[in-house]
Amino acid sequence: MAKFILRRLGASFLVLLGGSMLLFFLVTISGDPLADLRESNADNKEHLIRQRTEFMGLDTPWFQRYGVWLGGIAKCVTLSCDLGTNMNGTDVGSLLGNAAQSTLRLVVLATVLAIVIGVIVGIATAIRQYSGFDYVVTFLAFLFFSLPVFWAAVLLKEYGAIRFNDWIREPTFTLAQIAGTAIVLAVILQGVLGGSAKRRALTAGATLVFVVAAMSYFSATEWFRRPMLGIAFVLLVGLGAAVGATALFSGIRNRRVLYATLGTVAAGTASHLIVLPLLEKGGWGTIFGLLPVALLVSAAIGWFVGGYSRKPATVLSMSVAVIMGMLTIADVASRHWASLLGLKPRPISTIGSQTPNFAGGFWESFLDKGAQIILPTIVLTLISIASYTRYTRSSMLEVMNQDYIRTARSKGLSERVVIVKHGFRNALIPITTIVAFDFAGLIGGAVITEQVFGWKGMGELFRTGLDHVDPAPVMAFFLVTGTAAILMNLVADLAYAALDPRIRR
Structure with a gap:
């Protein structure tokens, strides 16, 4: 396995090297980076031209500039990357850090939602093939897959932001x-x-x-102006998550696992009252500090209550604990929605990832950033859900017609065991490829979405570099997206081996 990984990394390095050289060359010959200054009427035009020429190294051949850039990338081995400067002399490394943080915040959430929803819906449509539900989902999947990203984004800005902001004044x-x-x-x-x-x-x-x-x-x-979820909501949703997770992954008749997950819900409900004052003060340190405590407590409950089913009881208990924690955070955040509306009467902006110079506290800022991320996340999620749903459905249908599935049913195994343990595990192999490449592709595909919603992310960095014939930002974009694609491809290969032992040989 180690030899295989090293061989793939070596081939990937050569691909990145060739691709970076070609891209650098194409950007440098795509236009004149001094065109705007040559047409300028400024008194210091000659000084500005000399300054930009110095920043971009325009007095040297393109291959020499590429060599300088490659030398800066080589310093990443010692964790001191030098990505050069842009046309204004700004360090591209700092620009890339801010852009990557903004884009990853958007892409990771959209990818996770698309995977979870798309796979679940795909399994459901495969189980209920040719039903009304299957036909509706198939139609919607093709519809979402065919949607132009810019058109869907503009519609969401109109109805999800502008008209929602008008409605929230009197909801x-x-x-x-x-x-x-x-x-x-x-x-x-x-x-x-x-x-x-x-x-x-x-x-x-x-x-x-x-x-x-x-x-x-x-x-x-007028609940939408003063929402409050409350402990009753947390308890009910937690119970639903516990029963649903147990029924799906272990079977509702497995009382040990059911008691473990229900015990986690009881502990989470009790801790909800305890940690509420701590969370009210806000701070990511408090949230991430409480997370390992919740995981340890839930793991202990699963271990001691699970009995002969300790492993599934522990895993499901920890999963339910994470859900309970998210519900608690949602409850605390909902209590501050009214104060956000007091600071910002139109909560969802159509431009930017957050409100400039926002004066609210931690939870108000949390809600403000959440409100800004919701519309572009919906766009990216809808487009991705369509492909996940179709691939999961076709993969599940192919697997469910195999001989070993009929054998599993003939042995008297429950339909849940047949679908989850025998069918879904084998259907995951082709889906893994889509998941790996979709994550890398969304970083590049977010260019249009970020432009429509005014996000200063990787898409903005890439577009600005192309518009001004500035290779440094474009190469930074290529470095992140190309590396992500190669690493995700490697992860997909390793996941194949984990899912199917035959591939390891």
């Missing part, structure tokens, strides 16, 4: 809005859950009543 629903929303959700949910006509009618009726009651309550109390 009430009309009778027509309540009735329309309830009917649409009732039709969708009964189609998703399926079943007999009686079961569909009960599902639609229950959904209709619940949505009407909830929207009426939210409208009457």
Whole structure:
């Protein structure tokens, strides 16, 4: 395995070297970096031209400048990278750090959401092949996959930012809005859950009543201006997560695992009241300091309660603990939404990743940054969900028709075990490739999204470098995206070996 990894890294290095040389050459011949200064009427035009020529090394051939850049990259071995300066003399390394931080904050969240939602929906459509739910999801998947990113982003800015900011001043629903929303959700949910006509009618009726009651309550109390989740919400969602995770991965009849996850929910609910005053003070140090405590407590619960199922009990208990922690953070953040609206009446901006010179506290800043990231995340997630759903569905359908699946069923194994342990594990192999390349591709694909939403990320760095015929920012972009693509490709190969022992040989 070590020999294989070293061979792949060597080949990848040669690919990066050739690609970087070609890109550097193409950028340098794509235009005149002094064009704007030559047309300038400034008195110090000649001084500005000499200064830019010095910053960019325009008095030397392109291959010599490429050699200087390559020498700076070689210093990364000693953790002292020199990415050069841009046309204004600014260190590209500092620009890359800020840009990468902004883009990764967007890309990582969008990728995780797309993977989780897309894989789950893909499995569900494969299990219910040719059902109404399958047809609807297939249609939506092709629709989202075909959406132009810039068009979807502009629509979200209009309806998710501008009109939402108008509505949040008086967040009430009309009778027509309540009735329309309830009917649409009732039709969708009964189609998703399926079943007999009686079961569909009960599902639609229950959904209709619940949505009407909830929207009426939210409208009457203006809940969207003063939201508060509360401990009851944390407890109910935690119980749902515990029961659902146990039923999916271990089986609801495995009482040891069920008791472990329910015990974690009880501990999380009790700790919710204890840590609330600590979290109110804010600070990432407090949040990340409490995380290992929650993991240790939940691991101990799973270990001692799990009995003969200690391993799954421990893993699921720790997963439920993470969910409980996220619910607690969401509860604390929701208590500060009203104060955010007091500081910023229009909470979702259409430009930028955060509000300049924002004067709020930790949780107000947390909500402000969260509000700014939601729209571009939705755009990237919708585009990626479509591909994950289709690939997961086709992979699961191929696997579920194999002989070993029929053998597993004939042995009397439950459908959950057949799908999760025998089907999904083998269906993950082709999906792993998509996950690896999608993460690297989203960094480059976020160029359009960042431009529409005004994010100062990798896309902005790349576009600015191309517009001004400035190789240094473009090469920094290539260095990050190219390295990410190669590393993700290597991770995919290693994941193959972990999923299928035959590949190791």
